[in-house]
Structures are given as structure tokens and as C-alpha cells.
Amino acid sequence: MRAADVLRFTAKALRGYSLRTALMLVAIAIGVAAVVILTSLGEGARRFVIGEFTSLGTHLLIVLPGRSETTGAAPPLLGQTPRDLTIDDALALTRIRTVRRIAPIAVGTAAVSFGRRDRDSIVVGSTSEFLTIRHLEVGQGRFLPPADPRRASPVAVIGAKIRQELFGPKKALGGWVRIGDRRFRVIGVLASEGRSIGIDLEEVVVIPVASALTLFNTASLFRILVEARAREVIPQARRSIIETIQARHEGEDDITVITQDAVLATFDRILRALTLTVAGIAAISLVVAGILIMNVMLVAVSQRTAEIGLLKALGAPAHTITVLFVTEAGVLSLAGALLGFMAGEAGSWIIGRAYPDFPVGSPWWAVVAALTVALVTGLVFSVLPARRAAQLDPVQALSRR
Amino acid sequence: MIQLKQICRDFEVGDQQVHALDRVSLDIDRGEYVAIMGPSGSGKSTLLNIIGLLDRPSAGSYILDGENVTTLPDAVQSRIRRDKIGFVFQFFHLVPRLTAAENTELPLVLAGFPPAERRARVDHILEAVGLAERKDHKPDQLSGGQRQRVAIARATILEPAVILADEPTGNLDRASGREVLEVLEKLNRENITLIIVTHDPDIAGRTARQIHIVDGRIDRDIATRRVHEGG
Structure with a gap:
């Protein structure tokens, strides 16, 4: 059977049972749209936070008095208290070459x-x-x-x-x-x-x-x-700051320097993990859609028993029947996925319109993953019904009216 | 061309063995016009299914055109079915969402013929069964007789050597039944072997040979060698 004919046959079958087709399309579309919208919200949150930080200046370093690291065993009686961070300390920092202003x-x-x-x-x-x-x-x-x-x-x-x-x-x-x-x-x-x-x-x-x-x-x-003067000199500036303060504090390293980049990277990681989690939850709906595909295809097989028997009588070998049913599921899930993608993008666009400050936009990997998962679940979950169809006994299939 | 040797077909019904066919041996030559008759449950449909390679015998061998086809794998049997055998069913078995032309075209599509050739063949064969103007109608827009003629067109589009018809008129009124039989007999005169399962004695009376099956065995095999009527 030619590929074009397989597709044509499939398309006619899908149109022949339009309610069933519509329901399956909706199920898959909801799954994909959920992934697209939820990841774009997560991604939006990430970009929003990064944007906030960037507006503070990405060249920023923050010097805090006291140390966040644990030091080695100091004699308990000589326990260190951090020295004050004074205005003079601050002024000393202005002499560092890599520092623009403080x-x-x-x-x-x-x-x-x-x-x-x-x-x-x-x-x-x-x-x-x-x-x-x-x-x-x-x-x-x-x-x-x-x-x-x-x-x-x-x-x-x-x-x-x-x-x-x-x-x-x-x-x-x-x-x-x-x-x-x-x-x-x-x-x-x-x-x-x-x-x-x-x-x-x-x-x-x-x-x-x-x-x-x-x-x-x-x-x-x-x-x-x-x-700092530039983003590239931040590590250098950090070292100079610590050295300068250390020199002024009699050799004690008693300050903490946080770079904006480190904070940014942490937030970035947290929010990315959040987006992934949300996407994973949304992907469950895709798997549910896959199981729905399987159910509906099984119903389709028993509904079309006579047709399958006929195809066999007309000389279709088992694998042609399998190909027909898997293609049907594949076309369904692809169409559903594309619909869902469009719905998701439309949803993101509407959210973007409603909250212009919030930079929504689904990351490309989420879109690719959603489409792939939809297609793969569709195909995987159609294999069982398709095989059942292929193994149908033509005599019994045709004996029923 | 069809040779059955000691064919048995057993079914398990519950814990009981049912012998649907019991050591059936049969020779049918090319171009014969045969009726297989018998009461319900006698095994006549099982015999037809085995001849049509839709069912495998439990024992015995089946030689079609000199080739032993009894144990061939599914894919090969499918091809033989496609190329040599045409089926006509009591309930037509047309695909409801496809038009008459598309239903007729189905074997060509499954065999992978190019679209242009398919169209030419479909037009030609629908013309032959007198349905040229109805080719774009769906089955539910056709009468019973017209549906069965579409089914015959579909069965013969790949020019098979044998047509197996299981109660082809069983679901039709007398006039349409007669029409359908005439179409089938016309094909038979073109040297296609025609095997009809029926329990209508009128139909059996038109054939040249009647095989009576009772309880899975050939009870009588009568060759009447009658001249075709209506031709």
C-alpha cells in the first residue's frame, strides 16, 4: 500500500467518525496546550526575576560584614567577632581600579x-x-x-x-x-x-x-x-575587595562578598527547576491523553471489526492493518499536538497581553518536548489496538453483520 | 485448480471438539460453476473460508493452481487472496464512509496500484456491472442489489481466478437477487470459477454442480452439466 493511500484512507476514517476524532483531538490538544502555557508561565517567572536583578545592575557586588564560611578550630576564648565595616573601609574600596563606584x-x-x-x-x-x-x-x-x-x-x-x-x-x-x-x-x-x-x-x-x-x-x-567597571572584572574586583578589607582589618578575612551573578544563577536554577516540575506535571496529562487514545482506538477496532476482516479478505496482510491503525493514531496525535501548540501559544499571548510586565514565552525545548511526547504517546498507545486489529480472525470479523 | 485432500477443521467449543469439516476431499476445475449446499451449521461456510484462505485447516492439504498453500505464512496467503480470489458476502461488507468507486478501488489501493490506473480500472468495471452513474454514491444511497454489484465489482477488479460468494442473494429481494446472479454468471462465462454457498434450491438449480455438505462431510456431489440460463 502506498504511503499517500495510507494517509488518504486514514483521513477518511478519521472524518468518518468525526465525534470520536474531535474528542481525541481535544484531549491531546489540552495536554500540549497545558505544557506550553505552564512552561511559558514558569519561563516568564524566570525571566521576570532575572530582569529585576538585571535592573539592579549585573556588575554589582555586595559586601557584608562577617563571614558566612566556617573557619578552622579557633581557640574558644579568642572567638572572633567580625570587625565593623566602616565608612573608611568603604572609601578604601574606591581606590580599587576595577571598582567604578560604591x-x-x-x-x-x-x-x-x-x-x-x-x-x-x-x-x-x-x-x-x-x-x-x-x-x-x-x-x-x-x-x-x-x-x-x-x-x-x-x-x-x-x-x-x-x-x-x-x-x-x-x-x-x-x-x-x-x-x-x-x-x-x-x-x-x-x-x-x-x-x-x-x-x-x-x-x-x-x-x-x-x-x-x-x-x-x-x-x-x-x-x-x-x-564593578565591567562584568568580566567582577571576580577580580571581588578578590581586590577582600584583600583591601583584610589589609585594613589586621589580616582578618571577616567580610562576605556576594556577587549579583551568583544570586542570579541561584534564582535561575530554582526557577528552571520549577518550570521543569510544572512541565512534568503537565506532561502527565499527555500520558493520560495517550491512554485515552488507546481506549478509543480499541473501541474503533471493535467498531470496525467487519472492515478489518474485509481488508484482510481483500488481501491486506497483518502489517498493513497495523500500519493503518498506527497511522490513524499518529495523524490524530500530530493534529492534536499542533492544535494544542496553537492554543498554548494563543494562551501565552493573551497572558502576555493581560500582564505586559510579565515576560511570558514558552522555551523552545518545552514546545519540542510537548510535541514529541504527544506524538510518541499517540504512537506507542496505538500499537496495542493496532496489533489486536491485525490479529483479528477474518472469519469471525466477517461473520458479523 | 482447487484440490482439497482430507481437509479437517476442528473447533473447540467449551471442552468439546466440534468437527466442522471431516476429511473433505474435493476437486474443482477452472471455470466451474459450483453450489455448496447444506443445512445451517453443516460446515459449508467453513469450507468456503478454507478455500478462500481466510481459515486454515486443522489437517489435510489444499493445493491451489498446483501450489500447496496450506501452510504458507500470512503475508504470502494475503497476496494469493488478493491476486486469485474474490469474495462476495451476504452482507456486502462495503465500507460505509467510502463511495462506490472507492469501495471498488480498495483492492487496488491495498495492492499499491498507481492512482491513474486505478481510476481507469474502476470506471471500466463499474460500467460492466451497470453502476457507472452511481460511482460517487455512498453505500447508504444505494439499493441492496446495487450494493452487491459494487461488492462484485470490488471482488473482480483484480481479475481473480475464483469468486467465492457466501449467500450472495440471501439479503436481497428476488429481482435484485436475480440481477446479481446474472452478473456473477456472466463472469463465470468469462472462465472465472464461481463457487456459491447457498441453501436456495433455485440458485443451486442454475449451477452445473451441487455439493451437499452434511455434518462436515460431502454427502452428495452432483454434476448436472446444465446449460446456463438467461445467457
């Missing part, structure tokens, strides 16, 4: 009040560089002016929400707010901007780092943000 950060919570309005807020002490490193924008006024970070000055830049809550309709710029027990003049308001990880920047107050240290009565910075 922003020392001190963080604490303090009561912020204006007039009779009073609320607790996160207070970030930093320098003018903070604006650039964190890719922030100022909505009104200006940011902290470039100045010696060791000098305290009573100026503050407030988040959009803080401005709204403390000042309401009144003019905020030039107003004096009380933070803790000190007074600061508002010189700027941050642009309302939702994209940030960690602290919600709409609800912070930024003051000069020295002022913050005084306010919180501490000498130690919370961390230092360091921007």
Missing part, C-alpha cells in the same frame, strides 16, 4: 514625623552614588548631594508613599521632618517606582550615611554596594 549603606527603622503625623519607616543611610547604583529616579527635588560620606548633614530624600502619608497635599520639598530625635530637611522625593527587590523604595527615607550611623548609634555599615 555606596555604603546603613539601615535601620526610626519614627519619622511631620507636624502631628508620625510613622515608623525604614531609614537608609547612603551617599549620592546610591541613586546610580540602585537605578533610582528622583521625582521631585534632588537626591543627596555628593559630599564626604563621613560628614553628617540634615537632609533627607523620602519615598513617594512617605511623602503622601506625611505631607498629604502640602509641599514636601523644604519641609522639616523629625527622624528619631533629629530634624532633617526634605530635599527630594523618589519617583514612585514599583520595581525593586528587598526594600520597598516607596516607603524609605534616605539620609546621608554618617547621619544614619549617628542616628542608630553604630559604627558598622549594613553593607556596601560596589559596582
Whole structure:
């Protein structure tokens, strides 16, 4: 039998039982569409997180006081306490060649009040560089002016929400707010901007780092943000940072440097695993569709017993019958898979339209895998019914009306 | 051309052995017109199935055109069935979703003939059975007699040496039955061996030889050598 004739015969058989065909197509299409949509959501989540991190700058290194690694057996009486990470330490880092800019950060919570309005807020002490490193924008006024970070000055830049809550309709710029027990003049308001990880920047107050240290009565910075000159020099910058601080801390290696890349890679791995899991769950629906194919093909075989007997009487050998039924399942699953793929892509497109910030898009491997799994399950699960058809006894098949 | 030697066919029904055919020996020559007769359950259909290579005997040998075909593998038997034997059934067994022309074409499709040749042959044969105008009708748009003629066209499109007809008129009214028989007899006059299973004595009366089967054995084998009617 010629391949073209096999396909034609199959197509006619599929059209001859249109309800059955439609149901099978829907079953397979749902499976494939589920894989496509779920993986594109997972992939979207991954891209979203990576995008967030990239917006913070991928050249970023974060210096934390204290060490995350366990050190060797130190005598218990001489237990090490990490040395403070000071503003001078931060300034020392600016002399490293591979470092473009730094922003020392001190963080604490303090009561912020204006007039009779009073609320607790996160207070970030930093320098003018903070604006650039964190890719922030100022909505009104200006940011902290470039100045010696060791000098305290009573100026503050407030988040959009803080401005709204403390000042309401009144003019905020030039107003004096009380933070803790000190007074600061508002010189700027941050642009309302939702994209940030960690602290919600709409609800912070930024003051000069020295002022913050005084306010919180501490000498130690919370961390230092360091921007390397290029992505390639990050490892080099990391080494230089550790060496520099070590030299200043009497040879003690008591800081931790996290690179943005490492954080990014971790998230990337987690989210990819998540996507794979979700895809695996969706693939189960494909296997279910495969079992459905098997059931329906078995029904088809018993429905078409007379036809199979006839084909045998007309001289079709067993393998031709097998080929006919497997082809039928194959065509079905291919068509179902393509339908499902289109439905899935349409679904992703609609989600993409509904949430423009969320970068949906199914990865190519998921599409290929879904189509392959659909086709393979279709073929595998049709082998049993097809063999049953091929082994049908023509005498019995034809004896029935 | 058909030689059966000591053919037995046993079935297991429950724990009982049923001898559907018991040591049947039979010779049928090319171009013969034979009726196989007998009561229900006598084994006449089993005999036809064995001649048509749809069933294998439990014992004995079957020689077709000088070749022992008893134990050939399925694929070879399929080819012999396709090339040498045409079947006509009581219930027509047309594929309902295919048109008359497509049903007729089926053996050619299975044999892998190129489409152009198929079309020419189908047109020719449907013309011969008088269904040229009905070729694009589905079976449910055809009368019983027309359906059986499509089935005959399908059985003869590969120019077989034998036509095996199992109660070909059993499901038809008298007039259509007569029409169908005439088509079959016309083929027989073109030297195709025609074997009809029937229990209609009128049909048997038209044949040149009647083989009566009772309880799986040949009871009588009468050659009447009558001249064909209606021709």
C-alpha cells in the first residue's frame, strides 16, 4: 500500500467518525496546550526575576560584614567577632581600579514625623552614588548631594508613599521632618517606582550615611554596594575587595562578598527547576491523553471489526492493518499536538497581553518536548489496538453483520 | 485448480471438539460453476473460508493452481487472496464512509496500484456491472442489489481466478437477487470459477454442480452439466 493511500484512507476514517476524532483531538490538544502555557508561565517567572536583578545592575557586588564560611578550630576564648565595616573601609574600596563606584549603606527603622503625623519607616543611610547604583529616579527635588560620606548633614530624600502619608497635599520639598530625635530637611522625593527587590523604595527615607550611623548609634555599615567597571572584572574586583578589607582589618578575612551573578544563577536554577516540575506535571496529562487514545482506538477496532476482516479478505496482510491503525493514531496525535501548540501559544499571548510586565514565552525545548511526547504517546498507545486489529480472525470479523 | 485432500477443521467449543469439516476431499476445475449446499451449521461456510484462505485447516492439504498453500505464512496467503480470489458476502461488507468507486478501488489501493490506473480500472468495471452513474454514491444511497454489484465489482477488479460468494442473494429481494446472479454468471462465462454457498434450491438449480455438505462431510456431489440460463 502506498504511503499517500495510507494517509488518504486514514483521513477518511478519521472524518468518518468525526465525534470520536474531535474528542481525541481535544484531549491531546489540552495536554500540549497545558505544557506550553505552564512552561511559558514558569519561563516568564524566570525571566521576570532575572530582569529585576538585571535592573539592579549585573556588575554589582555586595559586601557584608562577617563571614558566612566556617573557619578552622579557633581557640574558644579568642572567638572572633567580625570587625565593623566602616565608612573608611568603604572609601578604601574606591581606590580599587576595577571598582567604578560604591555606596555604603546603613539601615535601620526610626519614627519619622511631620507636624502631628508620625510613622515608623525604614531609614537608609547612603551617599549620592546610591541613586546610580540602585537605578533610582528622583521625582521631585534632588537626591543627596555628593559630599564626604563621613560628614553628617540634615537632609533627607523620602519615598513617594512617605511623602503622601506625611505631607498629604502640602509641599514636601523644604519641609522639616523629625527622624528619631533629629530634624532633617526634605530635599527630594523618589519617583514612585514599583520595581525593586528587598526594600520597598516607596516607603524609605534616605539620609546621608554618617547621619544614619549617628542616628542608630553604630559604627558598622549594613553593607556596601560596589559596582564593578565591567562584568568580566567582577571576580577580580571581588578578590581586590577582600584583600583591601583584610589589609585594613589586621589580616582578618571577616567580610562576605556576594556577587549579583551568583544570586542570579541561584534564582535561575530554582526557577528552571520549577518550570521543569510544572512541565512534568503537565506532561502527565499527555500520558493520560495517550491512554485515552488507546481506549478509543480499541473501541474503533471493535467498531470496525467487519472492515478489518474485509481488508484482510481483500488481501491486506497483518502489517498493513497495523500500519493503518498506527497511522490513524499518529495523524490524530500530530493534529492534536499542533492544535494544542496553537492554543498554548494563543494562551501565552493573551497572558502576555493581560500582564505586559510579565515576560511570558514558552522555551523552545518545552514546545519540542510537548510535541514529541504527544506524538510518541499517540504512537506507542496505538500499537496495542493496532496489533489486536491485525490479529483479528477474518472469519469471525466477517461473520458479523 | 482447487484440490482439497482430507481437509479437517476442528473447533473447540467449551471442552468439546466440534468437527466442522471431516476429511473433505474435493476437486474443482477452472471455470466451474459450483453450489455448496447444506443445512445451517453443516460446515459449508467453513469450507468456503478454507478455500478462500481466510481459515486454515486443522489437517489435510489444499493445493491451489498446483501450489500447496496450506501452510504458507500470512503475508504470502494475503497476496494469493488478493491476486486469485474474490469474495462476495451476504452482507456486502462495503465500507460505509467510502463511495462506490472507492469501495471498488480498495483492492487496488491495498495492492499499491498507481492512482491513474486505478481510476481507469474502476470506471471500466463499474460500467460492466451497470453502476457507472452511481460511482460517487455512498453505500447508504444505494439499493441492496446495487450494493452487491459494487461488492462484485470490488471482488473482480483484480481479475481473480475464483469468486467465492457466501449467500450472495440471501439479503436481497428476488429481482435484485436475480440481477446479481446474472452478473456473477456472466463472469463465470468469462472462465472465472464461481463457487456459491447457498441453501436456495433455485440458485443451486442454475449451477452445473451441487455439493451437499452434511455434518462436515460431502454427502452428495452432483454434476448436472446444465446449460446456463438467461445467457
